[in-house]
Amino acid sequence: MKRALRTALKTSALKFPAVLFIPALAIPALLFASTMRAADAPVVVTSIKPIHSLVAAIMQGVGEPELIVDGAASPHTYNLRPSNARALQEAKVIFWTGPGLEAFLEKPLQALGPKATIAELDKAPGLVKLPFREGGAFEPHDDGDGDDHDHAGETGHDDDHDHDHGHEHGVFDTHLWLDPMNAKAMAAEITTTLVAADPANALTYQANAKTLDEKLTALDKEIATTVAPVKKKPFVVFHDAYQYFEHRYGIRVAGSITVSPETIPGAERVSEIHRKVGELGATCVFAEPQFEPRLVKVVIEGTSARSGVLDPEAATLTPGPDLYFTLMRGIAESMKACLSSA
CATH class of the missing domain: 3.40.50.1980 (Nitrogenase molybdenum iron protein domain)
Structure with a gap:
C-alpha cells in the first residue's frame, strides 16, 4: 500500500509543470514587480x-x-x-x-x-x-497680415521663416x-x-x-531615389499639404484643389482647377482618404490626368513606431506609381 502511494505521488509530480509548486508567497511578489515596471x-x-x-x-x-x-x-x-x-x-x-x-x-x-x-x-x-x-495655381490663403505673397515656385530655404512664430495661426x-x-x-x-x-x-x-x-x-x-525618375512631372493635390515633401525632394506640384480641407471648394473653384489641370499638363490628381474623392473625379474628367491617393496624416495606417516610415514611403511610392504610368 505504501509503495503504491509513493508511486502515485511520483507519477503526479511528472504530470504537472513545476510552476504550480511556486510558493504562494512568491506570487504576490511577482505581480508587484510587474506592476512596478509598468508604473515606471x-x-x-x-x-x-x-x-x-x-x-x-x-x-x-x-x-x-x-x-x-x-x-x-x-x-x-x-x-x-x-x-x-x-x-x-x-x-x-x-x-x-x-x-x-x-x-x-x-x-x-x-x-x-x-x-x-x-x-x-x-x-x-x-x-x-x-x-x-x-x-x-494655389488658392489664396488669408493669414490675416494683409500681404500678398506668391510662394508657389519657391526653392531653397528662406532663413527668415525659420524662427519661432508663437501662436500666429x-x-x-x-x-x-x-x-x-x-x-x-x-x-x-x-x-x-x-x-x-x-x-x-x-x-x-x-x-x-x-x-x-x-x-x-x-x-x-x-x-530621394524613389521619386527621382518622376520629380519633374506636374501633379495636383486635394489640399496643399505637401510643400515640405516637395521642398525636400524637388518634386513639382502644379496646384491644389483647396488649401484648407475643412472648406469644401465651390463649383467655380473646381472648374478653375479643371481648366488648370489641362493648361499645366498635370499628369496626376491625388485625393486623400478622408476627403471627397468625387471632387477629384470632376477635376480630371475629360483630361488625360490620372487619379491617385496620398495620405499625409496617416489616416489609413496603424499607429506605432514604424508608422512614420510607412507614411513617408507610401507618399513617395504613390507618387511614383501614378506619375510613372501617366
Missing part, C-alpha cells in the same frame, strides 16, 4: 499619428504613448472626446504640433493639462518652416513632419523633453533617439 513609464499623450510614431520610437522599452486623433480622423476637423480629456488630465507629458494644425487642442490644453509638460513641436529648434503659398505651413529633416528636429525635441520629465529612463530614450536619427537619414536617401 510616464503617461505620455500625443496629438496626431506622425507625432505619436516618433514619440513611440523614442519610448520603446519604457512605455507606449497615447494618441488623441486616431483612426481616419483629421486634426483639421477633430472634436475632443471625453476619453481624450481624461488622458490629458492624467498626462505627465503632452506632445502636439501646435495651434496652427490642432486648433481643437489649444483651449483644452490650457484647461486640462496644467500639471503636464506640454511640448509644442512646431517650436523645435532646427525646423525648416515654409510660409503658406498663395497665387498661381496660419503664418507657416504646419505639415512640418513631411520633411524627414524636420522629423529629426522634432525627435531631438521629444528626446530632450522626455529626458527632463523622466530622467530614470534617459539612457533608453537617448539610445532610441540615436537609432531613430540614423533610420531617418536612411529614409531620406531612399525617398
Whole structure:
C-alpha cells in the first residue's frame, strides 16, 4: 500500500509543470514587480499619428504613448472626446504640433493639462518652416497680415521663416513632419523633453533617439531615389499639404484643389482647377482618404490626368513606431506609381 502511494505521488509530480509548486508567497511578489515596471513609464499623450510614431520610437522599452486623433480622423476637423480629456488630465507629458494644425487642442490644453509638460513641436529648434503659398495655381490663403505673397515656385530655404512664430495661426505651413529633416528636429525635441520629465529612463530614450536619427537619414536617401525618375512631372493635390515633401525632394506640384480641407471648394473653384489641370499638363490628381474623392473625379474628367491617393496624416495606417516610415514611403511610392504610368 505504501509503495503504491509513493508511486502515485511520483507519477503526479511528472504530470504537472513545476510552476504550480511556486510558493504562494512568491506570487504576490511577482505581480508587484510587474506592476512596478509598468508604473515606471510616464503617461505620455500625443496629438496626431506622425507625432505619436516618433514619440513611440523614442519610448520603446519604457512605455507606449497615447494618441488623441486616431483612426481616419483629421486634426483639421477633430472634436475632443471625453476619453481624450481624461488622458490629458492624467498626462505627465503632452506632445502636439501646435495651434496652427490642432486648433481643437489649444483651449483644452490650457484647461486640462496644467500639471503636464506640454511640448509644442512646431517650436523645435532646427525646423525648416515654409510660409503658406498663395497665387498661381494655389488658392489664396488669408493669414490675416494683409500681404500678398506668391510662394508657389519657391526653392531653397528662406532663413527668415525659420524662427519661432508663437501662436500666429496660419503664418507657416504646419505639415512640418513631411520633411524627414524636420522629423529629426522634432525627435531631438521629444528626446530632450522626455529626458527632463523622466530622467530614470534617459539612457533608453537617448539610445532610441540615436537609432531613430540614423533610420531617418536612411529614409531620406531612399525617398530621394524613389521619386527621382518622376520629380519633374506636374501633379495636383486635394489640399496643399505637401510643400515640405516637395521642398525636400524637388518634386513639382502644379496646384491644389483647396488649401484648407475643412472648406469644401465651390463649383467655380473646381472648374478653375479643371481648366488648370489641362493648361499645366498635370499628369496626376491625388485625393486623400478622408476627403471627397468625387471632387477629384470632376477635376480630371475629360483630361488625360490620372487619379491617385496620398495620405499625409496617416489616416489609413496603424499607429506605432514604424508608422512614420510607412507614411513617408507610401507618399513617395504613390507618387511614383501614378506619375510613372501617366
